[in-house]
Amino acid sequence: MTGRDRGPYAKGVARREEILAVALEVIAQNGCRKASSREIARRVGLSQAGLMHYFGSREELYEAVLRARDERDNETYYLPNPSFEGFLALIAHNAEVPGLVQLYVEYSAEATIHGHPSREFFLRRYDWVRGMLVTSIVNAQEHGEMGPAVDVGAAVDLLIAAADGLQVQWALDHSVDITGQLTGLWQLICRSSWRSLPG
Amino acid sequence: MTGRDRGPYAKGVARREEILAVALEVIAQNGCRKASSREIARRVGLSQAGLMHYFGSREELYEAVLRARDERDNETYYLPNPSFEGFLALIAHNAEVPGLVQLYVEYSAEATIHGHPSREFFLRRYDWVRGMLVTSIVNAQEHGEMGPAVDVGAAVDLLIAAADGLQVQWALDHSVDITGQLTGLWQLICRSSWRSLPG
Structure with a gap:
């Protein structure tokens, strides 16, 4: 705790947090379009110029939102030892934050452009x-849930x-069962992992 | 062949085709951003207003591009009898039209917004x-490539x-082997399809 924490710097941090929270809300409704x-x-x-005082660009703002989310999710679902169950729990949690899913879907697609x-x-x-998933598979192999042929x-x-x-x-149709489907894929990989590797 | 085909209507069609071709080129470079x-x-x-004479909106233009592509791909890769091989051949072909992949990736994500x-x-x-894929699986089951437990x-x-x-x-990193990975998933499903269904 330094003097800065109660000073203008802390105010700036609080303002940034406020903007991040509002950004999530707006993105949930409109996606991450320019508007x-x-x-x-x-x-x-x-003003838009005022917003850019806290986040230098639209892109910086979206990255900050996604980065903050990943840091929180990493602590909640992956640490100290990543597992497929943690991955699934995170994905189940995503249904409660559709705005973040929307941002991720739209912005990860947009960002592929050269x-x-x-x-x-x-x-x-x-x-x-x-x-994180490599560790999850290695852990599953150590526990005998998955075989060696993967x-x-x-x-x-x-x-x-x-x-x-x-x-x-899911973003198009919320009845899509993401965790059920991913569990199915995980089971396909597990079943196949006890066969000898081809060749 | 009617008189219209050589008249102003045909010119409009040709102009639309020209715009579609240019659209693909621009999208390959810039993605489907507003710019x-x-x-x-x-x-x-x-002018942008002139462009909108041929395509009422940016959205209509992108849909027209994707629709024209799907119609062509359907004839080339799926008809008369859809198969997983046709699906793979289409995906292999996509590597030659990165602009279309880029448009699909970006625009399908954007379009999920309510x-x-x-x-x-x-x-x-x-x-x-x-x-198309349901028919491919049924065909694979009829040919004995896939079992009944799917x-x-x-x-x-x-x-x-x-x-x-x-x-x-792949849009982020062209070394990603899409057809290899999808073949692997198909094989996982095939292998698992000979087990009795759970329950």
């Missing part, structure tokens, strides 16, 4: 999720792809 | 792909989700 940053600015009583400022963020984010890298990329694709389907 | 429709208008020598004008288009499009609806949604998610990964 939304105008709406966020309006609701927190700032030269996008958040391309690096998502590449690093994939690496993080990959690492191409871990391929399995992990497939699980992430299925989770991403199912989130798009 | 792109300005760029498309510029390249075909029209009230989006293309939401219905994508819901119908999912139904179409679903129907939850066809779940398998189809999982294949679509994996294809969609892998396309996002």
Whole structure:
């Protein structure tokens, strides 16, 4: 605790938090279209230029929202020891924060374009999720839930792809059972993991 | 062949085709951001208002691009009898048209937002792909490539989700092996299909 925490710096942090909270709300309704940053600015009583004082760009704002979410989710669902159950629990929790799912679906797609400022963020984010799922598979193998015959890298990329694709389907139709489908895929991988590897 | 085909109507059709072709090129570079429709208008020598004479809105233009692509792909890869091989061949072909993949990735994500004008288009499009993959699975079962113990609806949604998610990964990193991964998922489903259904 330093003097700064009660000073103008702390006020700036609080304001940033307020903007992040409002951003989630607006994104839940409108997605992350250009119009939304105008709406966020309006609701927190700032001009768009004023909003950019706290977040240098629309892209920085969205990254900050997703980063804050990942840090919280990492603590809640993955630490200290990542497991597939934790991954599923996180995905079940997502149904309660549709705005974040919407932001992730829209912004991760937008960021794939060459030269996008958040391309690096998502590449690093994939690496993080990959690492977490690799550990989950190794743990499942140690506990005897999964056998040795698994191409871990391929399995992990497939699980992430299925989770991403199912989130798009869910965003269109909330009756899509993401956790049920991912459990099914996990079981397919588990069953197949006791066979001898081909070749 | 009617008189109209050589008249102003045919010119309008040709102009629309020209705009569609330019749209693909621009989208390959910039994705389907708002700025792109300005760029498309510029390249075909029209004002944005002029462009909207041919396509009533940015959304209508993107839907027209994706619809034209689906009609062509349906004839080339699915008719007369859909199969998983056809699905894979289409996906392999996608690597040659990264602009279309980019448009699909970005626009299908954007369209999930409640009230989006293309939401219905994508819901119908999912139904179409679903129907095609259901037939592919039934065909594979008839040929003995797949056994009877398959939850066809779940398998189809999982294949679509994996294809969609892998396309996002591929858009970020072209070394991602989409067809290899989907073949792996198909084989997991095939292997599991000879077990008795649980319960």
